[in-house]
Amino acid sequence: xxxxxxxxxxxxxxxxxxxxxxxxxLGLSVAFGLLDVPYVAHPALLILGSYFTxxxxxxxxxxxxxxxxxxxxxxxxxxxxxxxxxxxxxxRSSDTGVRGLAFFFGMSFIIEVCLIxxxxxxxxxxxxxxxxxxxxxxxxxxxxxxxxxxxxxxxxTVALTLYFSKTFNGxxxxxxxxxxxxxxxxxxxxVKIKQLAFGIATAVNALAGAMLIIVGPVEPAMDRIYIGRTxxxxxxxxxxxxxxxxxxxxxxxxxxxxxxxxxxASWAPAVSFGLLLLMLGxxxxxxxxx
Amino acid sequence: MKYAAYCALILLGFLGLSxxxxxxxxxxxxxxxxxxFVILATAWNILGGYAGYVNFGVPAFIxxxxxxxxxxxxxxxxxxxxxxxxxxxxxxxxxxGVGLLTLKLRGIFFSIATVAVVFxxxxxxxxxxxxxxxxxxxxxxxxxxxxxxxxxRMLFFVMAVLAVLSVTIARYIQDSxxxxxxxxxxxxxxxxxxxxxxxxxxxxxxxxxxxxxMGIAGAPMPMYLSxxxxxxxxxxxxxxxxxxxxxxxxxxHWIGPVIGALLLATLxxxxxxxxxxxxxxxxxxxxxxxxxxxAPDGILGLIKKWKQSSK
Numbered sequence: 001x002x003x004x005x006x007x008x009x010x011x012x013x014x015x016x017x018x019x020x021x022x023x024x025x026l027g028l029s030v031a032f033g034l035l036d037v038p039y040v041a042h043p044a045l046l047i048l049g050s051y052f053t054x055x056x057x058x059x060x061x062x063x064x065x066x067x068x069x070x071x072x073x074x075x076x077x078x079x080x081x082x083x084x085x086x087x088x089x090x091x092r093s094s095d096t097g098v099r100g101l102a103f104f105f106g107m108s109f110i111i112e113v114c115l116i117x118x119x120x121x122x123x124x125x126x127x128x129x130x131x132x133x134x135x136x137x138x139x140x141x142x143x144x145x146x147x148x149x150x151x152x153x154x155x156x157t158v159a160l161t162l163y164f165s166k167t168f169n170g171x172x173x174x175x176x177x178x179x180x181x182x183x184x185x186x187x188x189x190x191v192k193i194k195q196l197a198f199g200i201a202t203a204v205n206a207l208a209g210a211m212l213i214i215v216g217p218v219e220p221a222m223d224r225i226y227i228g229r230t231x232x233x234x235x236x237x238x239x240x241x242x243x244x245x246x247x248x249x250x251x252x253x254x255x256x257x258x259x260x261x262x263x264x265a266s267w268a269p270a271v272s273f274g275l276l277l278l279m280l281g282x283x284x285x286x287x288x289x290x
Numbered sequence: 291m292k293y294a295a296y297c298a299l300i301l302l303g304f305l306g307l308s309x310x311x312x313x314x315x316x317x318x319x320x321x322x323x324x325x326x327f328v329i330l331a332t333a334w335n336i337l338g339g340y341a342g343y344v345n346f347g348v349p350a351f352i353x354x355x356x357x358x359x360x361x362x363x364x365x366x367x368x369x370x371x372x373x374x375x376x377x378x379x380x381x382x383x384x385x386x387g388v389g390l391l392t393l394k395l396r397g398i399f400f401s402i403a404t405v406a407v408v409f410x411x412x413x414x415x416x417x418x419x420x421x422x423x424x425x426x427x428x429x430x431x432x433x434x435x436x437x438x439x440x441x442x443r444m445l446f447f448v449m450a451v452l453a454v455l456s457v458t459i460a461r462y463i464q465d466s467x468x469x470x471x472x473x474x475x476x477x478x479x480x481x482x483x484x485x486x487x488x489x490x491x492x493x494x495x496x497x498x499x500x501x502x503x504m505g506i507a508g509a510p511m512p513m514y515l516s517x518x519x520x521x522x523x524x525x526x527x528x529x530x531x532x533x534x535x536x537x538x539x540x541x542x543h544w545i546g547p548v549i550g551a552l553l554l555a556t557l558x559x560x561x562x563x564x565x566x567x568x569x570x571x572x573x574x575x576x577x578x579x580x581x582x583x584x585a586p587d588g589i590l591g592l593i594k595k596w597k598q599s600s601k
Binding site: 032038040088097098099101102103105106107109110113114116117224225227228231235266267269270273274276277280281284 | 338342344346391392395397398399401402403405406407409410412413414416417424526527529530533534537541568569571572574575576578579582583586
């Protein structure tokens, strides 16, 4: 049962899965990791991205293109979310903790129930030439849909890492997470910068949502399990670390894939949440924490 | 003393109601759920309202109560009260455990950890054959009715007693050293610690009591449905309700969660019967967001404001 071949295959599959997890967590890494906003609605928006992709792909457009097309819309949603959060909670700064959490948790339920009311509880899938077939190398089979998601995930991670380290706005976003007052003194508007960051974080969700529905069928209640996966990756990476996100995603992907192969798929949901609890108990600052 | 008299009066009323003939059984069936939410909202408020630590993992505590009851019933056909006691103790222990692990961290980590506990326990139960696994377990109710006409009526009364008990505990905590300490934690944890409030200790106590009460609310569930199954027991919708009711009612006073739970749970029952199950989650979600944004002090805050302006 524990043959080397099987483990090797599990690890390979885990790497594909892990990159995908890293990509879906990138937005949360920005919003929660860098900006410290309890963005619990992130996984719900991810599923929303999948459903929008589903609707748009009915017209015959490739799901990846759909995801890219949806990015501007999600960018605006993100800006709206932050603007609202800022005006109602941060600006008044009264008891933000409980109310902010309750607000985003409530929003994620509203999104989920609206999806159920519109689309029903059935699973949805998209059609594309690369879904359903696999690349065969020797004895190993790699489903093309995983490879596509792997490619996009890698590209997204690299692009965001570069953006945050090379461009002015990217660096400003990192700075606002560290010291808002200092940023203000440098002549940048922290609220505008945070708004931009939230826009980017949510825009990433559109493409990540497209990937999600490429990788497998999507149902409205799936956001619940992705609360575990995304927060696990962000905490594991250490809050706000972009490159750490990729490594953390890989750790989660490989762990999940090995557990699935040895104990069966019914144990898979516990992996991300278990890892998350373990990290919170042992090393809450994450693997690459500041 | 006045409070004790009120409690006695309320309980007598419930006792009268549940022994009265000619009432549709559905009243008790729905009443059980409403009273259950009174306990859940009150329990959530002990930690969430007083101390500002948001528990998203309410179903985990309910399920620990329910599944403890199932195990006690199946292994030694323990009577209902023993099931409730056992469920409360284990759920309290879970509260202490989660608290020890995460209450030293910032509030958001506690919240996420509680969600994690829900999924981990659900996975364990899904793979645990003895309690029925993912398919669930059918249970035969014992014929022990005390002096009530039906089992549902008896459970309804038991739930009423537990609800009054929970509210009494919350009321006691609010005015005790614990309540004052928790409020200090909510306003500023550093300031509280500096003033000599043992913040971690009181948070742990609150988390344990809150968890135990949620377990107590969940323990009679298997007998109520004569069936148990993980998907509905571990449903995160419990979290949104248990969190929404106190916030809508008002978190600053023990009566807030009671008002919120009575209003919302009744509304939910009506919506479930007349429209659909999904919509009742939506109702709570929308009301929660509205209240958090427009009236952060809940119904109690609105009443206060109205009183002040009418003076």
